[in-house]
Amino acid sequence: MKNEKSTPSNRRNFIKKASLASAGVLGLGQVHAHNTSFENTQTINLPNDLTILFQGDSITDAGRSKEGYYANHTWGGLGAGYAMYAAGALLGKNLNSKIRIYNRGISGNKVHQLASRWEEDCLQIRPDVLSILIGVNDFWHTIDFGYKGTVKTYEDDLRKLLDRTLKENPNLKLMICQPFVVKGGTAIKEEAWFPAFMAYQDAAKRIATDYYASWVPFQKTFDDALKNSTVEALCPDGVHPSLGGSYLMAQEWLDVLGKMMK
Amino acid sequence: MKNEKSTPSNRRNFIKKASLASAGVLGLGQVHAHNTSFENTQTINLPNDLTILFQGDSITDAGRSKEGYYANHTWGGLGAGYAMYAAGALLGKNLNSKIRIYNRGISGNKVHQLASRWEEDCLQIRPDVLSILIGVNDFWHTIDFGYKGTVKTYEDDLRKLLDRTLKENPNLKLMICQPFVVKGGTAIKEEAWFPAFMAYQDAAKRIATDYYASWVPFQKTFDDALKNSTVEALCPDGVHPSLGGSYLMAQEWLDVLGKMMK
Numbered sequence: 001m002k003n004e005k006s007t008p009s010n011r012r013n014f015i016k017k018a019s020l021a022s023a024g025v026l027g028l029g030q031v032h033a034h035n036t037s038f039e040n041t042q043t044i045n046l047p048n049d050l051t052i053l054f055q056g057d058s059i060t061d062a063g064r065s066k067e068g069y070y071a072n073h074t075w076g077g078l079g080a081g082y083a084m085y086a087a088g089a090l091l092g093k094n095l096n097s098k099i100r101i102y103n104r105g106i107s108g109n110k111v112h113q114l115a116s117r118w119e120e121d122c123l124q125i126r127p128d129v130l131s132i133l134i135g136v137n138d139f140w141h142t143i144d145f146g147y148k149g150t151v152k153t154y155e156d157d158l159r160k161l162l163d164r165t166l167k168e169n170p171n172l173k174l175m176i177c178q179p180f181v182v183k184g185g186t187a188i189k190e191e192a193w194f195p196a197f198m199a200y201q202d203a204a205k206r207i208a209t210d211y212y213a214s215w216v217p218f219q220k221t222f223d224d225a226l227k228n229s230t231v232e233a234l235c236p237d238g239v240h241p242s243l244g245g246s247y248l249m250a251q252e253w254l255d256v257l258g259k260m261m262k
Numbered sequence: 263m264k265n266e267k268s269t270p271s272n273r274r275n276f277i278k279k280a281s282l283a284s285a286g287v288l289g290l291g292q293v294h295a296h297n298t299s300f301e302n303t304q305t306i307n308l309p310n311d312l313t314i315l316f317q318g319d320s321i322t323d324a325g326r327s328k329e330g331y332y333a334n335h336t337w338g339g340l341g342a343g344y345a346m347y348a349a350g351a352l353l354g355k356n357l358n359s360k361i362r363i364y365n366r367g368i369s370g371n372k373v374h375q376l377a378s379r380w381e382e383d384c385l386q387i388r389p390d391v392l393s394i395l396i397g398v399n400d401f402w403h404t405i406d407f408g409y410k411g412t413v414k415t416y417e418d419d420l421r422k423l424l425d426r427t428l429k430e431n432p433n434l435k436l437m438i439c440q441p442f443v444v445k446g447g448t449a450i451k452e453e454a455w456f457p458a459f460m461a462y463q464d465a466a467k468r469i470a471t472d473y474y475a476s477w478v479p480f481q482k483t484f485d486d487a488l489k490n491s492t493v494e495a496l497c498p499d500g501v502h503p504s505l506g507g508s509y510l511m512a513q514e515w516l517d518v519l520g521k522m523m524k
Contacts, residue, residue: 063338065325076325076342078505088347091506092513095491101505229357243340243363244353251354 044258046090051100053127054083055114056134056177059240060105078103081241085250086257102127110138110149111157118161123168129260130165130172131253133218134158135179135200136239143192155203162211173260176208177216177253184231185238214260221252306520308352313362315389316345317376318396318439321502322367340365343503347512348519364389372400372411373419380423385430391522392427392434393515395480396420397441397462398501405454417465424473435522438470439478439515446493447500476522483514 062081078084104121138154141147234245324343340346366383400416403409496507
């Protein structure tokens with residue numbers, strides 16, 4: 001199953017067989033080349049009628065206005081982070097299409113908090129494409145805020161959430177974004193984060209593979225960018241990206257979307 | 263002087279001769295080809311240390327957070343409009359540089375309101391590049407809000423503001439953005455706006471020419487985009503652009519910046 005394309009029909013097939021398969025058997029997910037250009041978005045083959053939902057924590061939220069249900073036309077309705085950058089490129093380059101883009105990231109969220117608002121903030125929106133970036137708080141809050149969840153809590157909760165979602169909408173195109181950390185950020189206690197946080201990244205990757213989701217490798221986005229930049233310029237506290245960092249995330253995300261929609 | 267490049271030395275020269283020259287004698291400003299790609303930003307030759315200031319009204323403000331003086335790293339500090347899109351592209355594609363980008367647009371502003379906060383919101387920031395988008399309220403508020411200023415008020419006030427700015431910083435690189443309107447927007451009373459608003463656009467263009475500023479032709483941005491889109495998708499009320507519209511404005515702005523920095 002190596003490099004098999006992520007499609008809803010693959011996934012339906014997988015879901016039937018899931019009880020027989022272990023994560024290890026399912027093998028590696030897709031490999032995405034890094035692309036530093038917005039240009040690939042011009043070739044993204046989008047249906048004329050498409051609903052995209054960004055879900056996650058503060059990195060997705062990015063200070064978005066919580067007013068308004070359908071935010072394409074609202075100042076700040078998609079926040080001021082990677083979701084807004086990606087949305088603008090999609091909307092600005094597909095002037096003819098009826099793309100509806102929603103951001104329902106909420107600052108501080110862990111997976112169980114997504115689950116508690118999932119009916120309203122995902123299922124009722126009925127996205128065609130669902131992008132989830134979650135996990136940094138599932139770990140971080142165990143270090144700095146007394147949260148008791150483990151990596152197993154994270155993985156089990158996220159699998160349950162996806163099962164619930166796909167049961168309602170088996171044709172959903174799913175994007176799992178890699179939770180990331182930038183070493184040297186002001187909020188990062190290195191001895192606590194490394195290598196413990198990598199277990200959360202591994203869990204997210206396993207889930208992406210098992211659910212035939214497209215994988216958005218944000219850790220690589222930042223690791224690559226750091227070769228020519230600084231933590232302060234890209235992600236000052238190690239968790240929340242700058243505008244430049246958000247722009248690079250959007251490029252990565254668009255690159256993966258483009259491959260998924262081919 | 264047709265097609266003469268806009269440079270501070272040209273401008274210094276101009277300022278010395280200004281009392282002898284009429285606007286008519288100074289001729290046309292630069293002609294900018296429309297470019298629908300972010301790619302040109304990769305070739306923008308930016309100095310390593312550069313301060314860019316966006317000034318204007320709600321279109322520039324775009325719901326920005328008013329906290330924080332230096333906003334590169336703040337959610338929403340640059341708003342969620344064209345300034346943020348342009349800033350992200352510049353920061354994300356110039357990972358090595360020390361670019362500082364400020365947004366000091368304030369919703370509802372007319373030129374005289376810029377002037378009243380200019381010391382703090384422009385002169386003290388000491389930008390190397392100043393981009394101004396102002397004028398739609400100078401007209402609109404005469405139609406719908408009882409404002410008594412005329413196009414002469416607008417032009418005189420903007421010239422005074424630029425004289426004051428250039429006296430403090432003769433090396434400033436200046437970008438004058440064309441105030442624009444999208445016919446068919448929900449806030450636009452056609453018989454009142456057309457052709458009256460065109461006089462404000464003409465005044466802005468005259469000023470750009472006289473001050474050797476780079477001209478950002480936003481009316482053309484929208485007119486071109488409307489050939490393949492709708493008012494609702496680009497600029498629903500005719501004044502405030504959607505995310506897609508903001509993205510297209512950023513492309514136009516970056517295109518002009520790239521030519522100016524050559």
